[in-house]
Amino acid sequence: VDEQGFSEGVKAQIIKAVPPTRRVAKDTVICLDLKTGKTLWRAEAPGKPIGRNCSSTPVVAHGKVFAMGSTCLYCVNAENGDIIWSIPFKSAALGSSPMVVNDLLVVNMGVLTAYDIDTGKERWSNKSARMSNSSPALWSKGDTTLIIANARSTIGAYDPATGATVWEVPGGGDSTPAIHGDILAVQSRNEKLGLIAVQLDVKEPKTLWTFPFEARRTQASPVIDQNRVYLIDNSKGYCLDLASGKKIWEQAIQAAITSPVLVDNKLYLITDRGNNLTMYKLSKSELTELGKTRIQALWCPSPSVADGYIVVRKADRFVCYDLRDGAAGNN
Numbered sequence: 534v535d536e537q538g539f540s541e542g543v544k545a546q547i548i549k550a551v552p553p554t555r556r557v558a559k560d561t562v563i564c565l566d567l568k569t570g571k572t573l574w575r576a577e578a579p580g581k582p583i584g585r586n587c588s589s590t591p592v593v594a595h596g597k598v599f600a601m602g603s604t605c606l607y608c609v610n611a612e613n614g615d616i617i618w619s620i621p622f623k624s625a626a627l628g629s630s631p632m633v634v635n636d637l638l639v640v641n642m643g644v645l646t647a648y649d650i651d652t653g654k655e656r657w658s659n660k661s662a663r664m665s666n667s668s669p670a671l672w673s674k675g676d677t678t679l680i681i682a683n684a685r686s687t688i689g690a691y692d693p694a695t696g697a698t699v700w701e702v703p704g705g706g707d708s709t710p711a712i713h714g715d716i717l718a719v720q721s722r723n724e725k726l727g728l729i730a731v732q733l734d735v736k737e738p739k740t741l742w743t744f745p746f747e748a749r750r751t752q753a754s755p756v757i758d759q760n761r762v763y764l765i766d767n768s769k770g771y772c773l774d775l776a777s778g779k780k781i782w783e784q785a786i787q788a789a790i791t792s793p794v795l796v797d798n799k800l801y802l803i804t805d806r807g808n809n810l811t812m813y814k815l816s817k818s819e820l821t822e823l824g825k826t827r828i829q830a831l832w833c834p835s836p837s838v839a840d841g842y843i844v845v846r847k848a849d850r851f852v853c854y855d856l857r858d859g860a861a862g863n864n
Contacts, residue, residue, distance in 0.1 A: 558582035560602030562591065562609050563851075567842055570853060574614030580604055583625070588833050590668075594633040595650060601631060606640060608653060618653035628666040628707070628752075628833065634680065634693045639669050645682055647696060657696035662689055666707040666752065674715065677735045681710050683719050688731060690738070702738055704729055706751050709792070713757035716741070716775060720764060722751045728764055728771065730778060742778030744771070752833075754792040756800070758815065765793055765802055770820055784819050792835045794843075796856070799823065801836045801843060810836065810845055810854070828852055 534544045560580035564573040580603040589601035597617065598609040608617040624643035631640045637647040637656060645662035648655055667683040672690075679690040679699060688704035691697065706722035717731040728744040746767075753766035757775060764771045770786040773779065791803040800813045800820060807830045813820035834846040841857040 556582040558603060560605065560607065562598060562600045562602075562607060562614070564598075564611075564614060565851060567839065567844075567853065570851070576607070576609045576614040576616050578602065578605065578607065578616065578619065588628040588831075590630040590835075590837075592631050592633055597650065599631045599633065599638050599650070601627070601629065601640070606631070606638075606642075606648075606653075608638075608650070620648065620653050627664075629664065630668040630709075632669050632671065632680075634671060634678070637693060639680055639693070641666075641668065641682070645669065645680070645684075645691060645696065647693070659691060659696040659698060661698060662691060662696075668709040670710045670712055670717075672712050672715075672717070672733055674733070674735055679735070681712065681717060681733070683708055683710055683721075686723075688717070688719060688729070690733075700736065700738055702731055702740055704731075708751060709754040711755045711757050711762070713775065716757075718755045718757055718762045718764075718775070720748075720751055720753065720755060720766065724748065728755065728762070728773065728778075730762070730775065741776070744773055744778050744780070746771075750789045752790045753788075756793055756795045758795055758798075763793065763795075763800065763815075766790075772820075781817070782819055786820065790833045794836045794838055796838050796843075801838070803828070803830055803834065803836065803845065807831050810843075826854065 558580045560578045562576040583603050591598050591600035596611050598611050600607050605619040605621050607619045629641035638650050639647045641664045644660050646658040663685045669680050669682045672679050672681050686705035687701040689701045690699040704721045708720035710717050710719040715733045720728050724747050725745050726743045727746045730741040732739040732741050748767040755762050755764040760775045762773050762775050765786050765788050770784050772781040788804045793800050793802040804811045809825045810828045811825040812823045814823050830847045837844045842853050844853045
């Protein structure tokens with residue numbers, strides 16, 4: 534300001550108008566040793582501080598890690614962390630996760646899009662499959678495989694080879710579909726639909742039932758266990774019969790945005806505005822709390838389970854807990 538020769542009054546106004554700090558961020562993919570937490574490699578690129586919109590889960594396939602950052606989609610060497618290729622987003626960053634189908638990386642780029650996993654070259658894009666924060670899923674029947682996605686106002690099935698729309702049924706929203714056999718369950722932002730179950734078919738799907746309810750968030754995804762579907766969102770937990778949609782129970786649970794993980798008949802969920810990781814036992818009448826640990830995480834990440842360990846992303850670090858028999862209290 535001094536170098537520009539402004540008067541004292543103008544300088545004071547400029548200094549007052551300019552914020553004293555500037556938020557900056559990097560897009561970062563980190564590889565950690567699961568048992569020790571040791572950093573094996575770190576891949577970084579310039580990014581933007583855009584908050585929880587940048588909350589994708591990476592996918593690992595064919596020796597590569599595919600991850601969505603704040604401004605770009607990245608392909609990283611899984612052995613050493615070298616960035617193989619990156620692609621700028623078509624729109625703002627989304628809280629969606631990529632999926633690998635054969636030699637394709639299928640991604641929600643605002644519209645459903647597929648890229649060659651080796652080169653990053655775009656193979657197809659379905660502009661009618663407009664999506665928010667939902668992630669695509671995969672379903673197979675006989676020799677047919679379809680990409681299933683919760684779009685803006687519909688649930689759609691798409692041909693992996695061409696991206697062409699195969700069929701659509703009413704739905705839409707941020708929730709990612711859960712698939713059990715030939716039945717799909719997903720939450721819709723349309724309160725008149727609420728939680729939806731669809732009988733999947735190659736050509737003629739059928740909406741089995743809808744469970745309307747008023748929700749503030751509608752961003753969590755359900756889980757299916759045998760003949761029941763569970764949804765925890767809007768500070769409530771619901772258990773419904775998968776075949777009929779009949780409500781089995783409903784109870785207060787302080788959670789939203791994050792999606793639960795089901796392991797060994799136990800449900801793990803980030804609760805209390807991200808403060809706790811809570812473990813529940815499934816029962817015929819309710820979720821019974823078995824224990825909790827204070828983690829002070831963000832609201833939106835979902836726990837990740839592998840080899841008897843559960844990993845949660847916090848605001849500034851990862852934390853890992855040992856779920857194996859005899860490992861209580863270890864982390």
